[in-house]
Amino acid sequence: MGVKKRQKDLTTLDKLYLPEIFKGLALTFKSMFKPKVTMEYPEVKFEPPASYRGRPVLVQEENGVERCVACGLCSRVCPALAIEVRANETELEKERYPETFEINMIRCIFCGFCEEVCPEEAIVMSKDYELVFTNREDAVYGKDKLLVPVHKLKDRLEFLRNFK
Amino acid sequence: MPKITIDGKQFDFNHGQTIIETAKENGIEIPHFCWHPKLSISGNCRICLVEVEKMPKLVIACSTLAADGMVVNTQSDKTIAARNAVMEFILINHPLDCPICDEAGECKLQDYAFKHGTGESRFVEEKQHKDKRVELGPRIMFDAERCISCSRCIRFSDEIAGRNQLTFIRRGDRVTITTFPGEEFDNPYTMNTIDICPVGALTSKDFRFKSRVWEMSSTNSVCTGCARGCNTEIWVRDNKIQRLTPRINETVNGHWMCDDGRLNTFKHVNNEETRIDGPHIRVDGQLTKVTWNEAVKEAVKRLKSFNNTEIAFIGSAFATVEDNYAFQKFSKANFNATNLDFARHVVPGSGDDILICEDKTPNSLGAVLTGIQPVADGMNLAEIINGIKSKKIKALYIMEDDIAQLDSEYETLLAKLDLLIVHASNKNKTTTLADILLPVSTYAEKHGTIVNVDGMIQRMRPAVATEELERSLDQMPMSRWDKFGTKFDRWARGKKYDAKPSWKILGLLSQELPNKLKYKMAEDVFEDVSQHVKEFSGLDYDLIGEMGVKIKSDKITAKV
Ligand code: SF4
Ligand code: SF4
Ligand code: SF4
Ligand code: SF4
Ligand code: FES
Numbered sequence: 001m002g003v004k005k006r007q008k009d010l011t012t013l014d015k016l017y018l019p020e021i022f023k024g025l026a027l028t029f030k031s032m033f034k035p036k037v038t039m040e041y042p043e044v045k046f047e048p049p050a051s052y053r054g055r056p057v058l059v060q061e062e063n064g065v066e067r068c069v070a071c072g073l074c075s076r077v078c079p080a081l082a083i084e085v086r087a088n089e090t091e092l093e094k095e096r097y098p099e100t101f102e103i104n105m106i107r108c109i110f111c112g113f114c115e116e117v118c119p120e121e122a123i124v125m126s127k128d129y130e131l132v133f134t135n136r137e138d139a140v141y142g143k144d145k146l147l148v149p150v151h152k153l154k155d156r157l158e159f160l161r162n163f164k
Numbered sequence: 165m166p167k168i169t170i171d172g173k174q175f176d177f178n179h180g181q182t183i184i185e186t187a188k189e190n191g192i193e194i195p196h197f198c199w200h201p202k203l204s205i206s207g208n209c210r211i212c213l214v215e216v217e218k219m220p221k222l223v224i225a226c227s228t229l230a231a232d233g234m235v236v237n238t239q240s241d242k243t244i245a246a247r248n249a250v251m252e253f254i255l256i257n258h259p260l261d262c263p264i265c266d267e268a269g270e271c272k273l274q275d276y277a278f279k280h281g282t283g284e285s286r287f288v289e290e291k292q293h294k295d296k297r298v299e300l301g302p303r304i305m306f307d308a309e310r311c312i313s314c315s316r317c318i319r320f321s322d323e324i325a326g327r328n329q330l331t332f333i334r335r336g337d338r339v340t341i342t343t344f345p346g347e348e349f350d351n352p353y354t355m356n357t358i359d360i361c362p363v364g365a366l367t368s369k370d371f372r373f374k375s376r377v378w379e380m381s382s383t384n385s386v387c388t389g390c391a392r393g394c395n396t397e398i399w400v401r402d403n404k405i406q407r408l409t410p411r412i413n414e415t416v417n418g419h420w421m422c423d424d425g426r427l428n429t430f431k432h433v434n435n436e437e438t439r440i441d442g443p444h445i446r447v448d449g450q451l452t453k454v455t456w457n458e459a460v461k462e463a464v465k466r467l468k469s470f471n472n473t474e475i476a477f478i479g480s481a482f483a484t485v486e487d488n489y490a491f492q493k494f495s496k497a498n499f500n501a502t503n504l505d506f507a508r509h510v511v512p513g514s515g516d517d518i519l520i521c522e523d524k525t526p527n528s529l530g531a532v533l534t535g536i537q538p539v540a541d542g543m544n545l546a547e548i549i550n551g552i553k554s555k556k557i558k559a560l561y562i563m564e565d566d567i568a569q570l571d572s573e574y575e576t577l578l579a580k581l582d583l584l585i586v587h588a589s590n591k592n593k594t595t596t597l598a599d600i601l602l603p604v605s606t607y608a609e610k611h612g613t614i615v616n617v618d619g620m621i622q623r624m625r626p627a628v629a630t631e632e633l634e635r636s637l638d639q640m641p642m643s644r645w646d647k648f649g650t651k652f653d654r655w656a657r658g659k660k661y662d663a664k665p666s667w668k669i670l671g672l673l674s675q676e677l678p679n680k681l682k683y684k685m686a687e688d689v690f691e692d693v694s695q696h697v698k699e700f701s702g703l704d705y706d707l708i709g710e711m712g713v714k715i716k717s718d719k720i721t722a723k724v
């Protein structure tokens with residue numbers, strides 16, 4: 001096999017590279033006067049839009065009760081097997097509630113399927129992207145970490161009403 | 165033979181058969197809610213409507229007799245339109261309860277709504293509301309909103325359980341089910357109505373909300389509650405049994421099982437308080453956990469310190485054919501055992517002519533046939549007890565039975581023994597007296613066979629894993645959780661007990677004795693049984709299969 005011919009031979013000017021270097025410098029120079037888009041995280045935090053898929057959370061009604069009825073559909077649909085639900089009976093009208101509800105944040109891939117399948121609008125994707133843990137056990141979030149008061153999730157619930 | 169044409173295919177049928185029966189026999193399913201093969205025909209749900217040529221209107225397939233030359237169409241436009249209409253009608257007042265309903269996943273209404281529904285409701289009015297969480301009886305919870313008034317439960321109680329306890333009251337869309345005044349729905353078979361209810365109107369108080377059906381594995385097994393040996397499925401999640409359901413076997417239990425068997429034959433398997441986890445020996449008066457090796461060496465050493473005639477062996481009708489066979493072989497070959505017997509657990513008057521037997525053990529025939537009886541002039545159970553009193557018997561080897569529980573004076577008697585070796589799965593009166601305690605796998609944790617009151621030999625398989633069992637390697641049924649769980653997942657860490665089947669424990673002991681048992685699997689034991697016990701000759705696990713095989717024996721007394 002012979003040497004492949006280049007698709008396009010460079011001219012002498014191209015070979016100097018100087019024009020390209022000046023083009024690049026011009027861009028850098030221009031950007032110095034444009035508004036900044038980077039943030040100084042963690043001092044400054046990014047506030048995602050309602051469409052953002054942060055960690056899934058459980059909606060907690062004003063009266064402190066979770067919306068979830070422990071139907072297990074999110075657990076069934078989760079492609080990463082991240083959710084474990086254990087149901088039990090409650091005196092409340094909904095009859096059934098999650099005695100334990102655990103999401104393994106190492107397994108979760110933030111696909112939002114759980115939110116989509118939930119018949120009660122009880123699990124939604126939040127704006128929380130700060131997931132830090134130092135061992136596997138801590139990565140399993142129980143009801144204590146998952147329950148979020150409904151007023152903090154207004155954005156997302158509204159987004160779902162409009163686009164789901 | 166008369167012929168009928170269903171969906172363009174011709175089939176033979178017997179006079180008296182209905183369209184739905186003929187179709188079913190030939191693999192064509194006609195949807196049905198109220199029809200059940202074991203119950204009388206009530207023809208009230210109308211989902212089985214089919215088109216029959218030369219008939220002016222659609223007819224219900226469940227109550228129309230097949231006739232010679234009849235041409236039935238189960239897929240015509242008219243049939244499908246009628247089916248959709250019936251579905252729509254039934255769904256008018258049916259609540260959207262699937263997320264909280266235990267039936268979801270095994271619900272006829274759900275399946276049919278998917279197959280035959282139009283997917284949209286035209287009903288905009290308020291649904292009819294009725295009572296939820298009504299306690300119909302001690303074991304049954306009723307949700308009136310979900311009921312589709314098929315009357316299966318009413319007919320079951322009347323026709324199968326022989327107790328006419330349920331009835332419809334009110335009319336139209338307010339119709340509901342209730343018990344007769346002053347009565348509870350409490351016959352011994354009530355829980356079968358949970359299985360046959362086509363919706364989630366009748367639920368089990370015991371199983372309520374424990375698990376979604378798709379989250380469990382199910383294993384074919386046999387109930388150990390009495391000598392009937394009803395065929396069952398064991399449903400397991402997290403290595404814990406969640407419920408038992410009957411499995412259809414026409415020669416044993418038909419479609420049914422009793423409530424007692426369903427509820428009271430599996431709780432001990434899950435019971436962390438009472439399960440014996442690992443072998444124990446008595447050190448300074450206290451039962452202390454030791455290794456298998458230590459326990460086996462100690463048991464053999466102490467057994468050897470007695471004259472053979474001072475030792476008695478008690479097998480068990482709760483143990484399998486394999487366990488009992490290995491037990492008698494072990495004791496006869498190594499200790500020349502003659503004092504050999506097992507305890508009967510017969511409760512006179514407790515049986516009925518439906519399923520429940522007076523014999524509360526699942527395998528007494530198996531124990532007899534494998535040779536658990538006194539040899540020559542050896543002692544039987546009563547004589548062994550007397551022998552303990554007169555100090556003729558100094559050592560007792562009990563396999564899987566709570567002998568101390570049998571009689572009030574036995575407890576003090578057993579305490580007088582010089583040596584008591586016990587195989588048991590759970591703590592009981594006998595185990596607290598044991599000098600050496602060897603933990604056995606329960607019926608739900610091992611392979612084996614048992615013989616029922618009519619001589620049906622049936623197979624049991626492990627549904628729950630013990631320390632020596634690994635679901636995937638031992639080909640146990642697996643749920644989705646079991647398949648994909650890792651050791652880092654909490655749901656894959658269900659408790660496993662350190663226990664072994666009795667035949668295996670006896671094998672371990674025999675390694676320290678002149679005559680060794682060389683079994684590796686339960687199947688090896690059964691092969692030995694089939695070669696030495698004439699009633700089982702020619703049989704193997706494959707032949708016994710899922711449905712069991714009837715053996716011939718003059719020892720079958722077949723009294724219910
Ligand atoms: S976002 Fe996706 S991966 Fe994460 S829990 Fe929900 S369904 Fe599972
Ligand atoms: S799908 Fe919704 S209601 Fe069902 S278990 Fe998940 S969060 Fe709860
Ligand atoms: S409770 Fe179930 S079985 Fe009984 S009539 Fe209603 S739907 Fe049928
Ligand atoms: S009749 Fe006997 S074998 Fe059948 S379910 Fe009841 S206890 Fe079990
Ligand atoms: S199955 Fe025929 S009317 Fe119900």
